[in-house]
Each structure stands twice: as C-alpha cells, then as structure tokens.
Amino acid sequence: MSESVKKNMTTHETAFRSEKVNYLSTCLQGESGTIVDMTADAELQGRLMGMGMFIGTRFKLLQGGLASRKPILIAIGETRIAIGPEIAQTILVEK
Amino acid sequence: MNEHNEILVALVGQPNSGKSTVFNYLTGLHQTIANYPGVTVTKKSGHYHDGKRRIEVVDLPGTYSLTSYSQEERVTRDFLLLERPEVVVIVVDASNLRRHLYFVFQLLELQIPLVVCLNMMDVAQRRGIEINIAELEQELGVPVIPTIARHSYFGQHEIYKHNNNHTQLKTIEQHEHSDQQQEHSDEPDTHAQSVQHCHHNKIETYRYKDYNFGLDKLRETINEISKHHAHETPPIWKIDYGKLESLIVEFDMVLSQKTPLVQDFPSRWLAIKLLENDREARRIVQHHTHDKDWETLLESCTQKITEYVSSYNDSPRKTIAARRNERAEEIERQVVLRVMKPKRNSDLLDRILCHPLLGLVCVALVMFGIFKLAFNVADGWEWFPWFSEIFCFQLTTPVSAVDSIFSYWIPMGLDYCLRLPEGDLRSLIYDGIIAGVGEVLKFIPTIFFIFLFMAFLEQSGYIARVVVVMDRIMRFFGIHGQSVLPLILGGGIIGGCAIPAVMATRTMREQRERILTIMIIPLMNCGAKIPVYALLLSAFFITHKELMMAAIIFISWAIALVSSLIIGKIFVRGKASPLIIELPSYQPPNFYDMFLSAGVQSWWFMKKAGTIILAVNVFLWVLMYYPRPANVNVSASEQLANSYAARIGHVIEPLSKYVGFDWRDNVALIGGFIAKEVVVSSLATMYGIKADDNENDKSENTEKNILNNNIRNENKNEEIKNEEIKSEIEEEQIDSDELDNLSKRLAIRLRLESGWTSLKAFVFILFVMIYAPCVATCAVIWRETGHIKYMLAAAIYNTAIAIIISVTVYQMGLLISKVVF
Numbered sequence: 001m002s003e004s005v006k007k008n009m010t011t012h013e014t015a016f017r018s019e020k021v022n023y024l025s026t027c028l029q030g031e032s033g034t035i036v037d038m039t040a041d042a043e044l045q046g047r048l049m050g051m052g053m054f055i056g057t058r059f060k061l062l063q064g065g066l067a068s069r070k071p072i073l074i075a076i077g078e079t080r081i082a083i084g085p086e087i088a089q090t091i092l093v094e095k
Numbered sequence: 096m097n098e099h100n101e102i103l104v105a106l107v108g109q110p111n112s113g114k115s116t117v118f119n120y121l122t123g124l125h126q127t128i129a130n131y132p133g134v135t136v137t138k139k140s141g142h143y144h145d146g147k148r149r150i151e152v153v154d155l156p157g158t159y160s161l162t163s164y165s166q167e168e169r170v171t172r173d174f175l176l177l178e179r180p181e182v183v184v185i186v187v188d189a190s191n192l193r194r195h196l197y198f199v200f201q202l203l204e205l206q207i208p209l210v211v212c213l214n215m216m217d218v219a220q221r222r223g224i225e226i227n228i229a230e231l232e233q234e235l236g237v238p239v240i241p242t243i244a245r246h247s248y249f250g251q252h253e254i255y256k257h258n259n260n261h262t263q264l265k266t267i268e269q270h271e272h273s274d275q276q277q278e279h280s281d282e283p284d285t286h287a288q289s290v291q292h293c294h295h296n297k298i299e300t301y302r303y304k305d306y307n308f309g310l311d312k313l314r315e316t317i318n319e320i321s322k323h324h325a326h327e328t329p330p331i332w333k334i335d336y337g338k339l340e341s342l343i344v345e346f347d348m349v350l351s352q353k354t355p356l357v358q359d360f361p362s363r364w365l366a367i368k369l370l371e372n373d374r375e376a377r378r379i380v381q382h383h384t385h386d387k388d389w390e391t392l393l394e395s396c397t398q399k400i401t402e403y404v405s406s407y408n409d410s411p412r413k414t415i416a417a418r419r420n421e422r423a424e425e426i427e428r429q430v431v432l433r434v435m436k437p438k439r440n441s442d443l444l445d446r447i448l449c450h451p452l453l454g455l456v457c458v459a460l461v462m463f464g465i466f467k468l469a470f471n472v473a474d475g476w477e478w479f480p481w482f483s484e485i486f487c488f489q490l491t492t493p494v495s496a497v498d499s500i501f502s503y504w505i506p507m508g509l510d511y512c513l514r515l516p517e518g519d520l521r522s523l524i525y526d527g528i529i530a531g532v533g534e535v536l537k538f539i540p541t542i543f544f545i546f547l548f549m550a551f552l553e554q555s556g557y558i559a560r561v562v563v564v565m566d567r568i569m570r571f572f573g574i575h576g577q578s579v580l581p582l583i584l585g586g587g588i589i590g591g592c593a594i595p596a597v598m599a600t601r602t603m604r605e606q607r608e609r610i611l612t613i614m615i616i617p618l619m620n621c622g623a624k625i626p627v628y629a630l631l632l633s634a635f636f637i638t639h640k641e642l643m644m645a646a647i648i649f650i651s652w653a654i655a656l657v658s659s660l661i662i663g664k665i666f667v668r669g670k671a672s673p674l675i676i677e678l679p680s681y682q683p684p685n686f687y688d689m690f691l692s693a694g695v696q697s698w699w700f701m702k703k704a705g706t707i708i709l710a711v712n713v714f715l716w717v718l719m720y721y722p723r724p725a726n727v728n729v730s731a732s733e734q735l736a737n738s739y740a741a742r743i744g745h746v747i748e749p750l751s752k753y754v755g756f757d758w759r760d761n762v763a764l765i766g767g768f769i770a771k772e773v774v775v776s777s778l779a780t781m782y783g784i785k786a787d788d789n790e791n792d793k794s795e796n797t798e799k800n801i802l803n804n805n806i807r808n809e810n811k812n813e814e815i816k817n818e819e820i821k822s823e824i825e826e827e828q829i830d831s832d833e834l835d836n837l838s839k840r841l842a843i844r845l846r847l848e849s850g851w852t853s854l855k856a857f858v859f860i861l862f863v864m865i866y867a868p869c870v871a872t873c874a875v876i877w878r879e880t881g882h883i884k885y886m887l888a889a890a891i892y893n894t895a896i897a898i899i900i901s902v903t904v905y906q907m908g909l910l911i912s913k914v915v916f
Contacts, residue, residue, distance in 0.1 A: 042372065042412060043165070044673070050109065050159025051677055052194035054420045055413065062442060063449060070451055071563050071674050078191045078222065080445065082563040084570075084674035 020095050024061075024072070025088035032060040033095040040090040048091075052076045059093070102150045102321045103178065107171060108186035109198055110157035110604075111556075111679035113214040115139075116244040117186050118154040119691050120310050126691075128699045131881075136170045137601050145318050153180070161201045162371065166606050169375065175207055176360060181321040184313065186212045189219035189226055189241065192431055196423035199235065203332040206361040210316050211239040216309075218680070223435030231430045236332055238316050242309030245685050331363060334422050338407060339414045342399055343367055349392065356383045369396045370403075370411040441681050445560065449678075454564035461557065462583050465548045470590060470622070473540040493540035501533025522720055523713070531712030534770055535705040538594055538871065539697050545584055545595040546693040552580075553602060554688060556679040566674050572656040573663035573671055574615075575608035582612065582655070586619035589648060593617050593872040594704070597879050598696060605672045607663075613876055614662050614889055617868035618655040620647065623771035627863045630775055634842035635856040651864055658896065666888060700875070707874035715769050715870075718743070735780055740765050754862065754901040755855040764862070770869050779841045854908040858901045865897035 021036055035057045038045050053059070057076055064072035064085075071082045106121075108114035119126075122141025129138045139154040155174055156167035175183060185202055187195040202209055211231075219226065232239045336343055346366035351357050356365070360379060368376030381389050403411050447453050467475075474494035506525055515521040552558050558577065565576035578600075579587075585596030596616045603609040620628070628647060636643045663671075718740040735741060744761035751761050759781035766777040845851045867890040868876070877886035 042162070044675070045412075045416075046160045046162030047675055049162070049416050049420070050194075050198060051675070052191075052197070054416060056417070056420075063446065069567065071566055073445065073449060073563070073678070075442070077193070078680075079194060080442075080678035080680075082449070082559070082674065082676050082678055084566065087673050087675060 021092055022095070023089050024074075024091040024093045025085055027061045027072075027093065027095065029061055029063060031095060032058065033093045034058050035091060036094045037092040038090060039092070040087060044087065044090070048087075051081050052079050053081070053091070100148055102148055102182065102317070103180040104150055104152045104182045104184060104317055104321075105174060105178075105180040106152055106154045106184050106186065107175070107202065108157060108212075109159050109188070109195060111677060112157070112186045112188045112195065113244050114157055114186040115154065116685065116688055117184070117212055117214060117242070117310065117313075118152060119688055120244055121150075121152050121314070124691065124694060126695045128695065128703075131170050136166050136606070138170075143314075145314065148318070150314075150317065150321075153178075160198060161205075162373065167604070172205075172375075175202070175205055181208065182210060182317045183207045184210045184212050184317065186214050186244075189213045189216050190222050190224055192219075192224075192226065193420075193423045193427040196426055197419055200334060200419050200422065203235065203237070204334075204361070204364045204367065206329055206331060206364065208320050208329050209237045210313070210320060211235060211237055212244075212309075212313055213239050213241045214244050216241045217243045217245070223433055225432040225434055227430045227432070231426070234426050234429065236330060238320070240309050240313045240316055242313060244310060245682070245688075331361075333363070334418055336367075336415060336418050339370065339403070339411055339418075342370060342403065342411070346370065346396065346399075350380075353384050356380065359383065367415060369393075370400060371415055372397075372400060372410075372412060444681065445678065448557070448560045449563050451564070451567075454560065458561050458564050458579065461552075461561075462580060463588065465552065465580075466583050466588060466591065469545040469548050469584075470541065473544045474622075494537055497536050497540065498533065501529055501536065505529055505533075519720075519723070523716070526720070527713045527716035528709070531709045531716075532705075534712060535701065535708050535871070538592065538700065541592050542595045542598065542700050543693045543697045545592075545599065546696040547689050549580075549599055549602070550689040550692040551684050554682055554684050556681045558602065559676050559678045562674070562676050563678070570671060570674075572659045573608075574611050574659050575603060575605060576674070577603045578608065578612040581616055582619055585616040586621040586624070587652070589620055589644070590622040590625055591619060592623075593619065593621050593868055594700065594875050595696075597872065597875045598700065600879070607667055607669045607672065610667050610880060610885060611659050611663055613880060613885065614667070614892070615655040615659050617872055617889060617893055618651055618658060618865060620651050620864060621771065623869070624863055626772065626775045628860055630778075630842055631845075631856040631860055634846045635851075635853040647860065647864065650861070654865060654896070654900070658892075662888075662892070666892075703878045704871060704874040707877070708871045711870040711874075712769055715740075715766070719766065735762065735777075738762075753905065754858055754898070755852075755905050756859070756862075760859065764866065767863065768867060768870060770871065771863065774863060775841070778845075782841065782844055854905065854912070858905045858908070861904060862897050862901045865893055865900060867891075867894045867897075 024035075027033065035053060035055055037055060038048060038053070040048070053076060060075045062073040062075050062080070064070045069085050071084050072088050073080060073082050104121075106114055106118050118139065118141065122143055125143065126139060126141035129140070131138045136156055140151065141154070142149055142151045144150070153174065155171045158165070158168045158171055161168055161172050174180070183202065185199055187199060199209075199211060213226065213228065213231075216226075226241070228239050228241055343363065343366050346369060347363045350365050350369075351362040356362075356379070360383070365376055365379065369380065377393055380393060384392075400411055403409075407414070448457050472493075474492045477491040478493070506529060509515065509524070509529075515524065558580075561579060562576035565579045567576075569576050569578055581596040581599045581603075583591065583596075584599055585591050585593045593616050596619070597613050600609045600612050600616075603612065628644065632640050632643050719735060719738050721739055722737065723734075740762050741758060743765060744758035747761055748756075748758045751757070756764070760778070762781055763774050763777035767774040845856075867873070873886050873890055876889050877883055880886070
C-alpha cells in the first residue's frame with residue numbers, strides 16, 4: 001500500500017474542527033456519544049466493526065474512562081465491549 | 096461420488112452466537128478435534144447421518160468479520176473458498192441482529208450456499224424483539240431457520256412458555272400491522288400487502304410452535320440445499336455501495352476475465368476486497384493469475400483508491416463498511432419489531448465483576464473455587480469410602496480408582512488368566528504397557544471434571560470478565576488476561592495438572608498469547624511435583640515448611656512470568672494483541688453442552704496424546720529395565736543401578752555435580768520425565784528403600800526388615816541430634832497424611848545420609864519445578880500447537896533454565912556457606 005493512501009485514509013482533521021470531538025479515552029464514566037472516526041489499523045477496525053462499532057454508532061461508557069489505564073467498558077445497543085486503553089486512543093468520538 | 100453420500104457442512108458465526116451449541120446438537124458425541132495444518136487454530140469437526148448420507152460438519156473458529164488478517168479469519172475464509180462446503184450454516188444471534196447481519200453480508204458476498212440459523216430466539220424474545228422471518232429470508236435470499244439451540248434438550252417446557260407469551264405479543268404486532276395498513280391504504284398495492292400479512296401470520300404460528308424443533312428444521316434445510324444446489328452456484332447477492340459501485344463493477348469486469356482466478360474466488364467479492372485494500376486479496380490476485388499483468392492490476396487498484404480518497408475524502412474501506420452497516424440497519428428496521436423496551440440487568444453485575452478491585456477478588460475466588468472443585472471431585476473427596484472398607488482397595492476417588500485398576504486389578508486378572516512367568520515379557524506387559532495405559536487414563540477424571548467446570552464458566556459468560564480484570568496485570572508480562580485460568584489449573588496455586596491446563600488454552604483467541612501461555616504452564620507446580628517438595632521439605636526444612644512452600648509458589652510464578660517475557664522476545668515474536676473483547680450476556684448453564692464438551696476433550700486426550708505417552712513410557716521402561724542382570728536374585732535397586740538409565744546417570748554425573756546431583760539423583764530425574772510422580776519412588780529405589788505396603792513377596796519383606804534394621808542401627812550409632820531430627824520428622828508426619836511410610840523413611844535416609852544438604856534439597860526442588868515437562872504434557876503441547884517445535888522448545892528451554900538456575904543457586908550457596916562457616 002502506498003504511503004499517500006495510508007496517510008489519507010486516516011484523515012480526521014475535519015473531525016477535530018468541532019470542539020466536542022475527542023478520543024474515546026477522554027470520555028467520562030456514564031457519558032454517551034457518537035463515534036466519529038477510527039484511526040486504528042485496518043485489522044483492528046475490521047474487528048471493531050464486526051462488534052458493531054461503526055462511524056456514526058452511538059455508545060455509552062459504562063466503566064473506566066478519562067485517561068485511565070484500565071480497560072474501558074462500552075455499551076453499543078445490546079452489545080457490551082471491553083477495550084484496552086490503547087485502542088480507546090484510536091477512536092474519535094463526539095459527546 | 097461424495098456428493099451423494101457425504102456432505103460437507105461448515106458452521107460459521109461470531110463468538111457468543113451459540114455456534115458451538117448448534118454444533119453439539121448436530122453432531123453429538125461424534126466430534127474430533129485437530130489442528131488446521133500449519134497453524135495453531137483448533138479445528139473441530141463432527142458428523143451425523145441423515146438416512147444413508149453422512150453429513151460432515153466443521154465448526155469453523157468464531158470470528159467477528161472476514162476483513163482482518165488473524166489466523167482464524169484466514170482459516171475460515173480459506174475453508175469456505177477452497178474446501179467448497181456444500182452448505183454453510185451461519186449462526187446468528189437473533190437478539191443482536193444488526194451486528195450479525197454485517198457478518199452475514201460478508202458471507203453472502205462470497206457466493207456460497209448459505210443457511211442462516213437465527214439462534215437465541217429466546218433471548219431476543221426476552222429483550223422484546225420480534226423478527227419477521229419470512230421477510231428476512233426475502234431480503235437475504237437464503238433460508239432463515241429460527242432456533243433456540245440452548246434449550247433443544249429441554250424443549251417442552253420452553254414451548255409452553257412461549258405459547259403463553261405469544262398471545263400478548265401477537266396482539267401488539269397485529270395492532271402495529273393494522274396501523275401500517277392504514278398508512279399504506281391509499282397505495283394501489285393493498286393486495287400484495289395483505290398477502291404479505293397473511294404470510295407473516297402463517298410464519299408466526301410456525302415460529303411459536305416449532306422453535307424448539309428449529310434445529311431439526313436446520314438439518315432438513317441442510318439436506319435440501321445440498322441436494323438441490325450441488326451443482327449450481329448460488330445467486331449473486333449484492334449491496335449497493337453507492338458512489339463506490341462504479342469502481343467495483345469496473346474491477347469486477349476485469350477480474351471476471353481472469354479464468355484461473357474466478358474459478359476459486361467470486362470476482363465481485365475480490366473486487367470489493369481489492370478496493371478495501373485487503374492484503375490477502377492482493378496476495379490472491381498475485382498468486383492466482385498466470386500472466387504477469389497482476390502488477391498493473393494492483394497498481395491501477397491502488398491508484399483508484401488514491402483517487403477515490405482525494406475526491407471523496409473517504410477511503411473505500413470506510414464506504415464499504417458504512418454501506419454494509421446501513422444496509423444491516425435497513426433490514427433490521429424492516430424485519431425487527433420491538434414490542435417492549437430491552438432490559439439488561441447484567442450491567443449492574445458487571446460493575447462488580449469488572450471492577451478493578453472487586454473484580455480481582457471475584458476472579459481469585461472463582462478461580463480458586465473451580466480449581467478446588469475440579470481437583471477435589473476428581474481426586475480429593477472420597478466418593479466411595481465404603482468401597483475401600485469392603486474391598487481393601489483404593490477405589491475412593493475416580494483417579495485412585497483408575498490407578499488401582501491398572502496397578503492392581505488388571506495385573507491380578509492377568510495373573511489369574513495367563514500365569515505369565517517372570518521375565519521380559521511379563522515386565523513389558525505389566526510395567527511397560529499396563530502401567531503406561533494406566534498413566535494415560537489416570538488423567539481422564541481430572542480432565543473430564545476440569546472441562547466440565549470450564550464449560551460452565553465459558554457458557555455463563557464470566558470468562559470474558561476474567562479477561563478484562565486480569566488484562567492489565569498479565570499484559571505486563573506479554574500474556575493475556577485469559578491465561579490466568581490455565582496457569583492456575585496447571586498448578587498456579589499448588590497442585591493441578593499441566594495437561595488439562597494446556598488444553599484449556601483452546602478458549603483463547605489470540606494465538607501468540609496462547610502459545611506463550613502453553614509454554615509457561617509447565618513451570619507451575621503440578622500435583623505430581625508436590626510429593627517431591629513434601630518429601631524434601633519435611634526432611635530438610637521442618638520448621639519452615641509453610642514458608643518454604645509459599646516461597647516455592649512465588650518462585651515458580653516469578654520464573655513463569657519472566658520466562659513469558661523472554662519467550663515472547665525470542666521465540667514467539669510479534670506484538671501483543673490489544674484487548675478487545677465482547678462481554679456476552681450472562682447465561683444459565685446447559686448441562687448437555689457441559690458434559691459433551693468434557694467428554695469430547697477427554698476422548699481427544701486419550702486418542703491423540705495417549706498413544707504418544709504410551710510409546711514414550713515403553714521406551715523409558717526399556718531404559719530402566721535393560722540390560723538384565725545375569726543373576727536373577729538381584730534386588731530392584733541393584734538392577735536399576737545397572738540399567739541404561741543408570742549409565743546415562745553416570746555419564747552426566749560430571750556435569751550434574753555442579754548442581755550437587757549424583758548419578759542416583761540423575762536417574763530419578765530421568766524417571767521424572769515419564770511423570771513427576773516417579774521421582775520420589777525412583778529416589779527410594781535408588782537409595783535402597785523398598786515400598787512396604789501390602790507386599791506379598793516374602794523376600795522383599797525380609798529385605799525390608801533388613802533395611803529397617805539398618806536404619807535403626809544407623810540411627811543408634813548416630814548422634815543424639817540425628818535422633819532428634821528423626822523423631823521430629825516422624826512426629827511431623829504422624830498427624831499429616833502427606834507422606835506415606837515409604838517417603839517418611841526416605842526422608843530420614845536422605846537427611847541422615849551424607850551427600851544431601853538443605854542446599855542440595857532446595858536446588859533439587861528448584862530443578863524438579865523447572866525442568867522439562869513430563870511426557871504427557873509434551874505430547875499435549877505438541878498436539879495442541881500442531882508443531883513439534885513448540886514441544887521441543889518447552890522441553891529444551893525449561894531444562895536449560897533449570898540447569899542455569901540450579902547451578903547458580905548451588906554454587907552461590909556453596910560460596911556463601913564457605914565464607915560463613
């Protein structure tokens with residue numbers, strides 16, 4: 001894969017224009033929001049999508065959050081997912 | 096041909112969709128477990144008969160999608176495309192339809208004969224979800240079979256319950272439908288609407304009556320599809336990818352002209368994959384086109400992607416995912432009717448069970464409980480105490496029953512029938528084969544019960560919570576939160592068995608972490624190492640026994656975790672996979688599944704590992720038994736002293752003296768390779784102490800008396816201090832049953848005989864803890880990972896660090912004692 005494609009694929013400059021947009025890892029417990037972008041590699045994204053995390057999906061943070069090093073628990077519809085803090089840092093959300 | 100008599104059915108689905116329950120229902124006990132060639136992914140397959148036809152079912156690993164590059168996903172995709180199963184059953188969680196539809200689409204695009212098994216209808220119902228199956232069938236273009244696999248064995252009760260609920264649900268639904276009809280009444284197509292409505296109601300009745308027979312219906316459908324579609328390719332199912340569609344069509348056209356390629360892979364699917372920039376798809380194009388133009392094709396694809404990105408500011412991969420998701424949403428909106436608000440009360444439970452501190456306490460309690468329960472049921476609690484009173488044989492626990500059958504009943508029976516004379520053949524049959532088979536079968540009760548409780552933990556959904564809680568701690572050492580359970584089963588607390596522990600890693604998804612866990616399990620203190628510790632601790636560390644035991648547990652964990660870091664760096668490379676895990680909703684256990692899983696795992700062990708263990712046992716028997724002494728009346732210890740094993744012991748003595756071991760200790764340790772249980776008895780034989788329990792042999796009895804007298808005489812001549820030690824040892828042991836008579840005397844002998852010091856005892860304990868896992872464990876590691884290299888690595892690495900650590904400790908100890916005294 002050429003570098004230019006890679007670069008462009010993870011474009012999320014536009015997303016940052018809104019102040020409400022931030023990484024999932026900065027959310028607080030109990031907060032809900034919408035996923036705006038994902039910057040993880042394709043493999044991880046495929047897995048997250050398989051679990052129901054798409055751009056535009058609404059979620060609620062059940063546990064963890066705000067720069068904690070613990071895994072965080074999120075609710076997406078009927079699904080409950082635990083993700084490591086390093087992945088939470090690749091998901092952009094809008095509160 | 097096999098088209099008529101043998102049908103290949105593949106079972107796919109996301110984790111937690113109840114796939115394995117469906118698999119268990121379809122195949123029952125006819126299951127085999129193997130590895131896919133070249134990878135560590137476990138392949139579960141089974142079969143059932145439908146009339147004359149044999150239906151082979153392969154349970155493919157649970158995956159969330161087919162987009163990524165994990166081993167499981169590649170295995171799944173390759174199996175579907177290359178093995179060409181006649182029917183592919185995708186198990187879908189009805190209570191979470193949208194997410195599962197996303198996966199269904201990926202399979203539909205593969206153009207394979209698909210059946211959707213809409214499982215967990217009961218959960219859906221509890222969550223207030225109603226699904227119009229006819230409409231779903233229409234949307235997907237494939238048969239949809241609603242099932243409740245979990246209750247297929249307790250069906251009657253459930254039917255009743257559903258019928259009761261049904262009246263209420265149906266009224267709401269009909270109400271909604273009449274609303275819909277009113278809305279659309281101005282449309283000219285009212286006729287079609289009412290037809291659909293009728294159809295819907297028909298389905299409705301079918302649904303509630305036959306839920307529980309859904310699995311039988313699934314069998315029927317499999318049968319039908321395999322008959323009808325044997326020679327047809329299924330119709331192309333398409334999602335409209337919107338602005339990307341023109342590009343997909345373009346590549347589809349190009350690819351469909353590459354004949355060798357489209358024979359194996361559907362061109363539209365490949366086109367989509369290429370635009371997703373899928374590494375595997377690119378590899379497929381590269382390897383399956385004969386002419387050289389694949390480079391230009393891939394080049395133009397990359398170029399098109401770049402153009403797309405710059406013009407839409409969105410990657411094709413994201414467009415594809417978004418479109419699939421939208422389509423899933425559309426279908427869900429169309430076919431799913433929410434009759435009440437979903438309730439989910441497991442969130443509260445998760446607050447406790449996933450809590451960083453409380454969760455840790457829960458994990459500790461549950462792990463300890465499961466461990467205690469499994470090992471006590473198998474070989475702790477006396478189930479039939481009256482048995483030993485009546486028959487005087489150890490049949491009290493399942494393990495001791497197996498043991499006594501092979502060490503007493505079968506030899507006695509053989510004696511009665513065959514009257515084999517003393518000699519090579521007798522020894523081969525008795526000490527080599529029967530003892531070897533007994534050695535294998537002795538593991539069965541433990542494996543069975545551990546897997547029974549493991550299945551319970553897995554089904555309940557708690558395992559995922561364990562992973563979450565333990566992840567932070569274990570991640571530091573490069574292993575997975577899920578590794579905790581196997582490590583504890585392998586002897587993480589004290590006592591356990593490495594074999595079920597290695598097998599228990601099957602539930603782990605990440606291959607790298609799984610292999611790492613398998614490699615460090617043998618370092619735990621399994622039940623067979625405990626007698627060695629008990630012997631040496633009571634001989635040399637009487638006053639600090641408990642403290643020393645705690646130290647041993649600590650040391651073994653420290654070595655295991657550090658080893659995990661080392662092995663992760665040099666042997667099993669790759670970066671640790673980050674944590675993403677779904678927390679399934681809590682489920683009550685299904686006893687049929689639990690017992691089936693335990694039975695299948697035990698059978699696997701007997702068949703796959705048992706044969707290797709038996710062969711090595713016989714080989715080691717040869718080492719210990721030959722050459723035969725010329726004089727028949729030679730005692731066992733003298734015979735062993737002349738055996739090949741002893742010669743090996745002598746050969747490595749110059750090296751082992753750095754650790755303080757002489758040739759006798761070496762022989763005991765070589766014997767310990769068969770099973771660590773052998774170490775104590777070999778030591779006893781080598782140091783000239785005979786077992787005295789229920790020996791019928793007169794000569795051995797006299798020998799024992801002489802030995803006893805020897806000990807007594809020795810003791811008389813010893814200083815009073817030694818007398819004290821002896822009485823101390825004996826007193827210590829009288830109330831505890833840890834050591835039998837043999838070990839007690841051995842403890843005294845070792846303590847009083849020159850050559851054994853506390854330092855040597857400690858080093859011996861360390862060595863036994865770390866060195867090569869027993870034959871049975873090696874066999875299981877080999878079978879489980881599918882590579883002999885992992886087995887060799889486990890054996891060689893462990894022995895190497897055992898030597899390094901023992902030498903260091905021994906030499907340091909000698910140095911310190913020289914300086915101090």
